[in-house]
Amino acid sequence: MADPSSYRPKPGQIPDSPGVYRFRDEHRRVIYVGKAKSLRQRLANYFQDLANLHPRTRTMVTTAASVEWTVVSTEVEALQLEYSWIKEYDPRFNVKYRDDKSYPYLAVTMNEEFPRVQVMRGQKRKGVRYFGPYGHAWAIRDTVDLLLRVFPVRTCSAGVFKNAARTGRPCLLGYIGKCSAPCVGRVTPEEHRELAEEFCDFMAGRTGTYIRRLEKQMTEAAEEMEYERAARLRDDIEALKKAMEKNAVVLADATDADLIAVAEDELEAAVQIFHVRGGRVRGQRGWVTDKVEEITTGALVEHALQQLYGEEKGDSVPKEVLVPALPDPVEPVQEWLADRRGSGVSLRVPQRGDKKALMETVERNAQQALVLHKTKRASDLTTRSRALEEIAEALDLDSAPLRIECYDISHLQGDDVVASMVVFEDGLQRKSEYRRFQIKGFEGQDDVRSMHEVINRRFRRYLAEKAKTGEWVDDGHEDGLAGETGETGGGPTNGNGLKDEDGRPKKFAYPPQLVVVDGGRPQVAAAKKALDELGIDDVAVCGLAKRLEEVWLPDEEDPVVLPRTSEGLYLLQRVRDEAHRFAITYQRTKRAKRFRASPLDDVPGLGDARKQALLKHFGSLKKLRSATIDQICEVPGIGRKTAETIAAALAQAAPAAPAVNTATGEIMEEEPGTMGSGGEPVTTGAPDERRGQET
Numbered sequence: 001m002a003d004p005s006s007y008r009p010k011p012g013q014i015p016d017s018p019g020v021y022r023f024r025d026e027h028r029r030v031i032y033v034g035k036a037k038s039l040r041q042r043l044a045n046y047f048q049d050l051a052n053l054h055p056r057t058r059t060m061v062t063t064a065a066s067v068e069w070t071v072v073s074t075e076v077e078a079l080q081l082e083y084s085w086i087k088e089y090d091p092r093f094n095v096k097y098r099d100d101k102s103y104p105y106l107a108v109t110m111n112e113e114f115p116r117v118q119v120m121r122g123q124k125r126k127g128v129r130y131f132g133p134y135g136h137a138w139a140i141r142d143t144v145d146l147l148l149r150v151f152p153v154r155t156c157s158a159g160v161f162k163n164a165a166r167t168g169r170p171c172l173l174g175y176i177g178k179c180s181a182p183c184v185g186r187v188t189p190e191e192h193r194e195l196a197e198e199f200c201d202f203m204a205g206r207t208g209t210y211i212r213r214l215e216k217q218m219t220e221a222a223e224e225m226e227y228e229r230a231a232r233l234r235d236d237i238e239a240l241k242k243a244m245e246k247n248a249v250v251l252a253d254a255t256d257a258d259l260i261a262v263a264e265d266e267l268e269a270a271v272q273i274f275h276v277r278g279g280r281v282r283g284q285r286g287w288v289t290d291k292v293e294e295i296t297t298g299a300l301v302e303h304a305l306q307q308l309y310g311e312e313k314g315d316s317v318p319k320e321v322l323v324p325a326l327p328d329p330v331e332p333v334q335e336w337l338a339d340r341r342g343s344g345v346s347l348r349v350p351q352r353g354d355k356k357a358l359m360e361t362v363e364r365n366a367q368q369a370l371v372l373h374k375t376k377r378a379s380d381l382t383t384r385s386r387a388l389e390e391i392a393e394a395l396d397l398d399s400a401p402l403r404i405e406c407y408d409i410s411h412l413q414g415d416d417v418v419a420s421m422v423v424f425e426d427g428l429q430r431k432s433e434y435r436r437f438q439i440k441g442f443e444g445q446d447d448v449r450s451m452h453e454v455i456n457r458r459f460r461r462y463l464a465e466k467a468k469t470g471e472w473v474d475d476g477h478e479d480g481l482a483g484e485t486g487e488t489g490g491g492p493t494n495g496n497g498l499k500d501e502d503g504r505p506k507k508f509a510y511p512p513q514l515v516v517v518d519g520g521r522p523q524v525a526a527a528k529k530a531l532d533e534l535g536i537d538d539v540a541v542c543g544l545a546k547r548l549e550e551v552w553l554p555d556e557e558d559p560v561v562l563p564r565t566s567e568g569l570y571l572l573q574r575v576r577d578e579a580h581r582f583a584i585t586y587q588r589t590k591r592a593k594r595f596r597a598s599p600l601d602d603v604p605g606l607g608d609a610r611k612q613a614l615l616k617h618f619g620s621l622k623k624l625r626s627a628t629i630d631q632i633c634e635v636p637g638i639g640r641k642t643a644e645t646i647a648a649a650l651a652q653a654a655p656a657a658p659a660v661n662t663a664t665g666e667i668m669e670e671e672p673g674t675m676g677s678g679g680e681p682v683t684t685g686a687p688d689e690r691r692g693q694e695t
Helices: 039-044 055-063 075-089 137-147 158-167 189-203 208-223 227-245 297-309 331-341 353-379 381-394 447-469 521-533 567-595 608-618 621-626 629-633 640-652
Strands: 019-024 030-036 066-071 096-099 105-108 117-120 129-131 257-264 268-277 280-290 320-322 346-348 403-412 415-425 435-438 514-518 540-545 550-552
Touching: 019 039, 019 075, 030 039, 030 055, 030 075, 039 066, 075 297, 075 331, 105 137, 105 189, 117 137, 129 189, 137 189, 208 227, 257 297, 257 353, 268 297, 268 353, 280 297, 280 353, 297 331, 331 346, 381 567, 403 447, 403 567, 415 447, 415 567, 435 447, 435 567, 447 514, 447 521, 514 521, 514 567, 521 540, 540 567, 608 621, 621 640, 629 640
Parallel strands: 257 320, 320 346, 403 514, 514 540
Antiparallel strands: 019 030, 019 066, 096 280, 105 117, 105 129, 257 268, 268 280, 403 415, 415 435, 540 550
8 A cells, every 4th residue: 555645746746737647556557547627736635634535535545656647728628638548548446337238229321332220239330320229129120120111221231132132032021112122223222322311310300391291192192093002101101100109209399418317326326318319219328337436426427428428429419418417617528518519519407397307217217227236236146145255354253144134213303213123144135034113212312222222122032032942052054043954952943942833933033143233333332232231242233324334343443444346335235225214114104104093093993994984984084073873883884882982982082173275264174084183184104114023
């Protein structure tokens, strides 16, 4: 590990002008490339007290052994040179976007004598018109199959084309009218190229004029009683409309734009791009990147723009690019895009209307892409094994923690304080083992005290289960979970052992090897104190702080900072995020149930079905309250004794003041079926969490 002061340039040596800089390691490999409006000010940020640097930046400057720079005239030149160097050197500490697949394009080879329509992947070629990218190759083939009826352009390979020309017989598409058969001279090269140009115009979004022209020709053919030709034109129009329906209009006025959205966490970012041409989504693509450096959303957008348009020219760069955040500064990026296009480019954040709504759709796609990427990464067996080994090494555990339990506290300003316990075994979720806790020891907001109570209650239950079965005996499994063949007290497990009579594990019979708490040093200390009070010393404890993803250990002054590429950190993040999700879902459910409370809840033996029947029969709780016992008995399933109990319960519940429309003074009637305590309308909350048991 190098000391940055050993290669820091001398004062006054760095110029105060725009430029691009490179950090190199001891082997002269470029590990980071950056640009700056002022090289002097930017580089000075790297050579300050290491304690003030972001952990990822600190790792970079201590890995580097030298720094060099190149002065340029403008910030636009700096942007271009930065892109070129990142592509040339592939620095390990720069943001690198990687495609989750090689996206296919619909390509028209206008550089050939007889242009060909085909699916293409990889590098773009000069003289070829590209449309897309598409999510799947079959989507391209479906579109082409519809359009070939109207634009019978060649789709065959060079070998098939030459063989048809040699034999004088076209392929099957030539016989069925889906190819104009230039191979046998049915059309001239000029006529075939005109067909290819019309095909490209239609794919580029200029559809309205062409369809109107076909409709006019169809009408003329019908007036001239050329009904076969009119029918063929009618079918051509239907085929074109069907192809257009595959891409619904999303933006008015035939807008050409690219929409870029970013979903990110502390370590990774997913980028999604929608290509809109002629107001329709013509293509979609996405990347995932490791956030090796400390970087803002605007900087991520800038790197995405470089990736998208670094090799593009002309119309491939749209007039309008919509982004979630603007690079800082934005002017050089706009100038660079305009230079690539050859005319002005609008780079902005949509604020309202259809473009804002479409941007939200792109953002949802980016979020899903990030979740899918993390899920795929977590589901791989080798990856999970490596993650557990890295956790064991970082936390100095004797063996890999094959059972991890994570705890999180959730509340709303001190109300409805709850906690969650989620379980991961062998790096995978065990949702049947999830548990939920209500904080009972005190009222109010105190996350540290709540964490102590939850850990204490969970492990008191574990000790109670252990006392019933005798001392835990390891059966030789590495995970320490006796499981199906575990032994307790010298005999096999049965209804009094680690399992209930139905064969299911008891709630708290299995201990974890690692307890993870959502929080920093105070929460970790509370969890450790609870374990110490119970005399449990064989369960490791750590906490994952959200701000910098630091891992805190008991009695340690400084946190453990796992490498940002660590699979162990990914697993801990996933465990923590799942505990947070489970806790907040339960908390919302409790809050919603409290808001939905009704006097009918206090009637013994009255279930949900009969409550619904009562409300359906009377229409509202107000009308039910005013009903007589005989009228209540008319409801199917309600006997006289139950009716008397219902009437008594409603009489005891004081009705709330009626809702009043302040504008008109009108007393507002209750909505049927949405009655709260005292008969007031309420808003329902989040759906109940089905998994996990409340303790």
